[in-house]
Amino acid sequence: MNTKFKIITGLLFFSLATFAQKDEMKALKKIYAKEVISGDDLTEYKKYATKLGDVAIEESDKIYSDFYKCMLPLLEINALGANVTPIQIASFINLKTVSDLSSGLNATLEFEKKTGKKIYTDDINETIKNFKPMIWQFVIALDGQKKYKEVSQVAYSVYQLDKKDQERLYIAADYALRAQDYDNSIKLYNELNALNYTGEATNYLAKNKANDQEDYFNNVSERDIAVKIGTHTNPRIEKTPSKRGEIYKNLAMAYIAKNDIAGAKKSISDARLANPEDTSLIIAEANLYYKTNDLEMYKKLISEAAIKNPNDADLFYNLGVILSQSKDEASKIEAEKNYIKTITIDPKYKNAYINLTVLKLEGETKLVDQMNKLGTSPADNKKYEVLKAKQQGLYKSALPYLEKAEELFTGDAEIKSTLLNVYNALDMTDKYKALKNKK
Incomplete structure (x- = not known):
């Protein structure tokens, strides 16, 4: 008997909950359908929405x-009327409300599609259209x-x-990358993809014609009609290029x-x-190999990009940097050519001037060490003079680039100091004094 009582009580509770749900659903549906919703309506709506959530079973x-x-x-927002302000709207729109919406x-649309009963489907589609902006x-x-x-x-x-x-999905991906939310x-x-x-x-x-601003149209017919009736002039077509390359490149950056x-290499390969003609992808792949210390592959790819884009100063500069790291003389000569190409394209490429100077003066330390090890014998004095002549030659080869750099970037303490040292080493006293006193 006790067991039967429990079963009856359970059935009674389920029955009462079902009736409650129906009442609350009716009340919510009635308020929702109103053209104008009052403050009291909103209070009732909130109350019934909370109750329905508490007892919903099906x-x-x-x-x-x-x-x-x-x-x-x-x-x-609708209850605030036609004169609602952006500040008022902002008080209701936040991360949670947008996510919940x-x-x-979407859950409602999927449910109504599954059941075949479109109670709110049309209304939801209209809501999305109106509130998305x-x-x-x-x-x-x-x-x-x-x-x-x-x-x-x-x-x-x-x-x-x-x-x-x-x-919008593309924007979401792009901003996740900016936020350094790499997994997302x-x-x-x-x-x-x-x-x-x-x-x-x-x-x-x-x-x-009304505001002299360009308007976008959904299709060519709409635009042509606007031109025909005289509200618009100067019709034109604008093409947006593919973003596929950028997507793959950004994927590689995230990896x-x-x-x-491994993930980065696959993304770049797919990109x-x-x-195949996008030089930015070649550079992205080159940078990937640089990160993994594969300088030969980096050099190959940057060279390929430079051929495809012969007016990109950065490409030739980067190639110069890699070539200058090699120990063989042929690479040093090629590095110099690339730095010179860089400043030919961009005469104000500061780092190219600095690196050219470094490249030209690279052998100075070795010469100074050799000179310091010599004695005072006639034979050593002759060797000293030969080494000193070579040192002077290095200074003279670097001088034009240093002087141009100082002219372009007056105030750079490092450039000025290096040029002063070269003037001093070459016994160019007048130039040394003039630069020393220059402010």
């Missing part, structure tokens, strides 16, 4: 409980505060709301940051297959 009740809860911030609305203003505000991880999180939530808008950036970039996202687009623009060299 899948449908749980889904719609989350739906009503996640929609609350948007209802609160994304998960709540408002949520994106929150993203812009976070970016302004340099909260890059939060930007990534919200951008991803916006993508979850509208998966046709893959540009790798996940998001791989998600983009799985979608075969390229970012390529054709944009249709025309100048608005490198995690010291996952170059997709974009």
Whole structure:
């Protein structure tokens, strides 16, 4: 008898909970359907939404409980009327509300698709369309505060709301990388690649006569109609290039940051297959080999990039740096040629002048050591004079680059000090005094 009593009590509780859910669901549905929601309506809505969440048992009740809860911030914004301010909106939009909205609305859409009963599907799609720009203003505000991880999180939530808008997923991946959230950036970039996202687009623009600003149109027909009726002029097409190379390159950067060299090499390899003419990818791969101390491969790749992009001063400078690290004379000569090529492309490339000087004076220490070891015999004196002549030759070869550097970068203490030493060594007294007194 005791067992039967327990079973009856349990059934009674379940029955009461079911009735409660139905009452709360009806109340929430009624308030939600109102065109204008008052403060009292919001109070009731919050109360019923909380109660429904506490007693929801069936899948449908749980889904719609989350739906009503996640929609609350948007209802609160609507309740403020047409004159709602950005500051008021900002008080309701935050990381949690956007995340809850994304998960709540998507769960409802999936449930209604599964059951075939579209109670809120059309309303949700309209809500996403209307409120996405408002949520994106929150993203812009976070970016302004340099909260890059939060930007990534919200951008991803916006993508979850509208998966046709893959540009938001790209932004989420990019900001995860900026935030040094490498695991997440790798996940998001791989998600983009799985979608075969390229970012390529054709944009249709025309100048608005009212404000003299260019407007974007959804398609060429809409733009041409605006031009035809006279609201717009100067129609044009703008092409957005593929972002595939950049995605692979950024993936490699994230892998490198995690010291996952194998993952980085695969990303770069995939990137170059997709974009064989992209010199930035060649440089990214070269930098990867530099990080792993494979200087020969680095030199090969930088040389390849320099051939494809003969006006990139950085490429020739970097090649000069690597070649100058070699001990053989042929590499030193090639290093000098690359530094000279660098300043030919960019006459104000400061480090190229400094490295040229270092390269020219590289043998000085060895000569000084040899000179210091000599005695005072006639034979040693002759050797000394030969070595000194070689030393003077080094100074003279470096002089033009040092003087040009001092002219371009007056005030650089290191350049000035080196040039003073060279003037002194070459007995160029007048020039030494003039530079010494120069302010």
